[in-house]
Amino acid sequence: MKNGDTPETTRSLTLRDVSEASGVSEMTVSRVLRNRGDVSKETRKKVLDAAKRLGYVPNKIAGALASKRVNLVAVVIPSMSNMVFPEVMSSISAELEDTELQPVVGLTNYVPEQEEKVLYEMLSWRPSGVIVAGLEHTEASRAMLRNAGIPVVEIMDVDGEPIDTAVGISHRRAGRMMAQAILKAGYEHIGFLGTKMPLDHRARKRFEGFTEALAKAGCEIEDQEFYSGGSALKKGREMTQAMLERSPDLDFLYFSNDMIGAGGLLYLREQGIDIPGQIGLAGFNGVELLDGLPQQLATMDACRTEIGAIAARIIADRTSGQESEYGKRVELTPKIQYGETLKR
Amino acid sequence: MKNGDTPETTRSLTLRDVSEASGVSEMTVSRVLRNRGDVSKETRKKVLDAAKRLGYVPNKIAGALASKRVNLVAVVIPSMSNMVFPEVMSSISAELEDTELQPVVGLTNYVPEQEEKVLYEMLSWRPSGVIVAGLEHTEASRAMLRNAGIPVVEIMDVDGEPIDTAVGISHRRAGRMMAQAILKAGYEHIGFLGTKMPLDHRARKRFEGFTEALAKAGCEIEDQEFYSGGSALKKGREMTQAMLERSPDLDFLYFSNDMIGAGGLLYLREQGIDIPGQIGLAGFNGVELLDGLPQQLATMDACRTEIGAIAARIIADRTSGQESEYGKRVELTPKIQYGETLKR
DNA sequence: GCATGGTATGTTAACGCTAACAGATAATCC
DNA sequence: GGATTATCTGTTAGCGTTAACATACCATGC
Structure with a gap:
């Protein structure tokens, strides 16, 4: 003072x-x-x-300097408002609970330069390990992480080349799987609704996988719409209405996340549309919220609890000098939950 | 390694x-x-x-030790799954954006002993300030905070004696205000649905204020139910159903948070019940999600954005040696949003 | 009685950086 | 021209803790 x-x-x-x-x-x-x-x-x-x-x-500052040990794990994620990331955080925290390690979060808002800044900031505290979302980083970020001399786990995604270790699902594959399930159920006129997020590589990869699998079956997305900002539930509602007015022939809507899917679902039910008969719906993530909807939305679990737990375990093992039971690339398999909005 | x-x-x-x-x-x-x-x-x-x-x-560890300056602000909150707290976090981050300070979060899960542990842990990093949710702490926690020699801001609540500075709303008053609005609208048979959270003092205070104002008008809660865990949306649904089967005469349901309120709303609409004519509804918090519901739920804004911003500002001002424009107790006034589920 | 070994404590020197002060050099003034 | 000032750079001594080693003490064994 x-x-x-x-x-x-x-x-x-x-x-x-x-x-x-x-x-x-x-x-x-x-x-x-x-x-x-x-x-x-x-x-x-x-x-x-x-x-x-x-x-x-x-005074841990002095203690850390003298002992060269800092029991912190830097966790760098895009945002806290996506539901998914707080959940990953929880499972990381839970897994670190009975170790000496403590997670510390940094947010990037999906901006690579901000990620770089946050990483620099966090590395300057000399943490014992880093968990970072995604495989796409600036060259400087990659260099920093490589040089840090600590375990680095990139989570959520495995479609790419990890710096050190990756734990996640293949979003390309997730997109393909959903496309196959939709086609198999007999839907033919498919619309896509998602976030306007050029920097959300996982959403992009899902989209690519999705269109790729459709293409392989000789099918194409017939309409698409992207949003950014605002209440996801409301946006889902509005985009669904807009899309159906524009393309009344659609018989399936694939939403890039569950929240807008829920908005679409509520809207369509109010319009008296038969789901999944007349129109089928699917989202992505398997958020708990869905449990309370009038109809269970089809979705796909992104395995975020396991991802967080495994990432944390890897850091904990390597920090304590143990050989980790996991390799350099841990791919988990997302499972489709058919819910009640996708014919079987 | x-x-x-x-x-x-x-x-x-x-x-x-x-x-x-x-x-x-x-x-x-x-x-x-x-x-x-x-x-x-x-x-x-x-x-x-x-x-x-x-x-x-x-190496910030060495830098901090040498300069005796640590540009971190400890933010201690109960959880991240409550929607409210991530939002407070965002506004704290935003406000600290153009200072040298950086927020670091610790979670307590509403357990006082865990709060004590987290505070001890965070104070051992010698942060420049502390923002902590609530006014209720263990005696040891209070002592630590008093002795830390740094600015301490207790947020969310002002019903009590702050250690240093408090920024928030009066939850007692919020409860009273909602009760008055409900009575004024002519509802007479009121049910309460909330979380089973003996340690959520703010929910408790709202409940106390609510019943107190009802009592003053010669009215009483006719039925009540509490839950814990699980999908809030689903729980809202289930509790509403259970309560109405038990007490079919109720004409108003007051939910302790918006998420269960939304569940109740969806359920009642499916039952074809006229809202707000036959039954009125209200929640608490004003979460963004509500925007996409079929009907706008009545609620009350807890001012969490302002709270975060002001708390952060106070820390920033005091850290830079400035006289803060705020006093030792900043009470904000929550506003009722009538939405479409509360007659006027 | 002296080596052997545990147990309990103290001493010294870092850890990597910054505050505070101390030069060194060049530019300016009267 | 010497003092004064401004600009730049270096030196020294910590910051509060811990690692590594040193010491003191007591018990045990032969």
Whole structure:
């Protein structure tokens, strides 16, 4: 504090204060507080009492510098508003729970330059590992991660060349699978609704896989629309209405995420349209929210819980020097959930 | 790395490496990299070139220890799955954007002991300030925060005694306001549906304010139900169904959050019930999602964007030694949004 | 009685950086 | 021309902790 508005200028406590208060050396205090090395019962108690009485909080900055160990894992993801990422975070946290490691998040908003900045920022804290969403990064980011000398796990996607280790699903394949399921169900006039996100490579890959599989069956997307910003549920509604007014012959709508899919679903039901008979619907992600909709939306699980858990495990294993049971590329298989909006 | 599985044991680069590579002292390198003090154009260029070529990333641990400045703001909130908190986070991030400060999140899951642990953990990194949700903490937590010698802002709630500064709304008052609006609209048989969260003090205070205002008007909650876990949308649906089967005379349902409110809304519409004529509904929070529902749910904005922004501003101001324009207690006023589920 | 070995504590020197001060050089003034 | 100032760069001494080693003490064995 610059201004002395608090009565006592609260100089932060150090080991020395505790050491003086308990009559032992700083080193002994340090040992007690970290449960390291042998310390007699009585000294231990003396020290703990003093520390508690003073309200001592160790200084990890100094500790980290001296020990060259920082028990932080940098987790770099595009956003928190996508539902998917908070869930990945939860499973990472859960998996790290009984290790010494702690996740720290950084957000990129899908902007590669911001990712680069965030990575630089986080690496400057010398974390024990990095978990980063996606395989697409600036050259500088890749160089930083390579040079960091710590485990790096790229998550969510496996369509590409990982820097170190990748854990995820193939979004191309996910797109193909959904296309095949739709065609197999007999739908023929397919519309696509998604986010306007040139930088969301996973959405792009799903779209590519989707159109590719359609093409292979001699079919093409007949209409498409992209949005950005605003309430996804509302956008789903509006885009569905707009698309059907424009292309009334469509018999299937593939949404790039569940939220806009839910909006579309609500809209179509209000219009009295028979789902999945007259029009079929599918989304992507398998968000929990879907459980409460009037009809269960067809979707595809992106395996985000497993992804988070495995990524965290890999970091934890490698940090503790163990051989990880996972290889350099862990591909999980998304499963279609047919729900009630896709004929079988 | 314990195991030498990488060819060159990537010893982390230091200022010394850059200094040697560019032929100037470490101090000058440090100055260039931080844009501090006068450095000639040519030296600056030499240093930046060398740093870039080597891929040097400064060590903030050492920097923070030496300068006793850590540009982090600890943000301690209950969870990320509540929608509300990610939004508060965003507005904090946005407000800190053009300062040197960076937010770092810690989660408590509404458990006071976990909050204590998280605070201890975060304070051991010596952040420049703390933003923490709620006014209820363990005595140890309060002591830690008091002794930390840094600005502490408690957010979301103002019903209580802040440690340092509080920014939020009065949830008691919010509950009262909603009760008054409901009564004024002529509803008389009111049911309450909420989360089973003995530790969610804000939900509790809203409930207290709500019942208090009803009591003052000689009215009482006629039925109530609490849930925990699972898809909120689905739970809203199920609880609404259960409650109406049990208490068919109810003419208003007050939900403790918008998500279960949305579930109730969808259910009642499917049952062909006239909203808000036959039954009125209201939630709490004003989440964006509501925008896409078939009918706009009545709700009350918790001012979370402003709260985040103001809290961040207070920390930023105080950190830079400025006199903050805000006092020790900033109470914002939630506004009822009547939507289409509450008669006027 | 002296080596042997554990247990409990202390001492010293980093860790990589920055604050504070101390030069060195060149430019400016009266 | 010497003092004054501005501009640039270097030197030294920590920041608060921990690793690694050193020491002191007591017990045990033969």
